[in-house]
Amino acid sequence: MTELPKRDYKKSDFNSSRDVKWCPGCGDYAILAAVQKAMAELGRPKENQVVVSGIGCSSRFPAYMDTFGFHSLHGRAPTVATGVKVANPDLDVWIVTGDGDGFSIGGNHIMHAFRRNLDCVILLFNNRIYGLTKGQYSPTSETEKVTKSSPYGSIDAPINPLQVAIASNASFVARTYDINPKHMVETFKAARLHKGVSFVEIFQNCVIFNDGAFDDVIDRKVRADSTLELQAGEPMIFGAEKEKCIVLDGFNPIVKNLSDVSEDQIAKHDPENVHASQLLAHFANELPTPMGVIRKVDRPTYDGAVNAQVDEVVNKKGKGSLNELFRGKAAWTVD
Template identity: 55%
Template sequence: MSEQPTYKKKDFVSDQEVRWCPGCGDYAILSSVQLALTKLGRKKEEFVFVSGIGCSSRFPYYMNTYGLHTIHGRAPALASGIKTQNPDLSVWIITGDGDGLSIGGNHLIHVVRRNLDVNILLFNNEIYGLTKGQYSPTSNQGLVTKSTPQGSIDRPFQPAPLLLGARSSFYARTLDTDPKHMQQMFTRSYNHKGTSFVEIFQNCVIFNDKIHEQFTNRASRDDTTIRVEHGQPMIFGKEKNKGIILKDVKPEVVTIGENGVTEADLLVHDETNPFIANLLAHANDFGLPVPYGVLYCAKDEACYEEGVHSQINAVIDKKGKGDMKKLLFSGETITVD
């Protein structure tokens, strides 16, 4: 307790050369994670980064912590084993839209359902990068890629409603162009007890460049996104004069000062309210700006690994520690002289 470790960013930088494409959004995410970790007051050796396969999944090699680069889609399963076996570790799952939502979709929903106390960072660039540019489960319909020359006909996943449907107890969204916000979200995710899911809009400069451009460039971003904060009214727009209200059980975009609307009429974000979280998760369907920030943060839900260890402790408290000899000689035995 006494020794609060103090770290600099370089303490979390491994000796391996980073091999993402120049201009890749992953660099900014890596840097933000490394910076966020310096401020958590947690010992370096207690961090474990676990990834699947894909560009984002090279991440653990670049972190000077414990780490596993696993197989495609399975990071949540390995992470579940790491955390269940040793709850004292801070476990981070690094995944992408292909790794997490396609081949690893099953593990993703189940780790979230169990609510292990782990952090999931999903780099969403809406494309397969490492296999050189096929459409992913988050690609928009119509996207022309090598495997969809006439345009993708797949309906994309919306990660937020999917994950909330799987009972995610924490959901945040951030952008690779906003390092300060990323660090805030990573810190929030670390502090949340339970599975924390952070979706990061990440740009693939080679195969899907500028896919999130409308949410990131100065000219449009204030009108296309809304930064939600707990307890704050939902205001956005360049002039900070637009907002979201609830009318007839539907959200609606309004302009403050028009039709008698005042700031007091706006919906106030309550990140513990699953109704609001789901409303924000479906922003696209309601024609709302894309929300970023903490969409949902459930209050104190039990974590899987705590349950595992408390059951064990309860049995040992009641029966005492197991004794193999006693077990062997328990029940019916016969002795032959």
């Protein structure tokens, strides 16, 4: 695929004329704006942008984009996206999914999109609740959560999407959050520019059914101490005064005061190191929540490989002839 010249777009060029029908205050608005801004800044041909979604609040996303959009079936967006991208690898495929869509009903497909390394961006709008069905617990909801379907508390243990992505060999894994537009735009752009499957978990607030679900991590008052902004090659330092850091004690990451350690003791972020990626995905509780690009490695894409194999066989055997196909190896003539 040749790189196309960058086009001049405004964010509004990606706005469809349709009224946006998410609840007032929903985190989805900010994500929509950030995706449109990222697309405008990247300047890739608008007609090549294909947004495929499943079912759920977040999956209404393609309706609000002035791009090609396919609002498909619950959990199945990765399958449609796979067909699109394999049929035409020149397209920029975006998958929009939610925690229920992507990790409950569609868990099987997302895992296979990861392992195949389908060249696409997968945006997970994780609000840890079922919104469109009006408030049941989701596969990322915390245990004991009280919802309409769990009045005595949910007994389900939550799944960690980043761990699933890394375990399934996703080649790009990142996390961002809906109240930081700049962070989202940069993360989405990096995801788009990565060749391969780019998985971005977005902490997204559901103002109606799970308001403040991520406040303990991303609220301005606590964010500096509870998140870890990752930069490839840089030491893992965080805190309101940049006074804390991550140190590895054997296999255990621990938080230390910067003043207590020497510089070479501080863990450096290496997005290609699978062990480090797994550790970061697991960060919770006393460890800060990682934000930014957690993992980025290069490996062949599925869509590229499918098409390369076709080209290879055409080169080797020549373009197929139907008459030769019909005859096969054992035809005979009756005179």
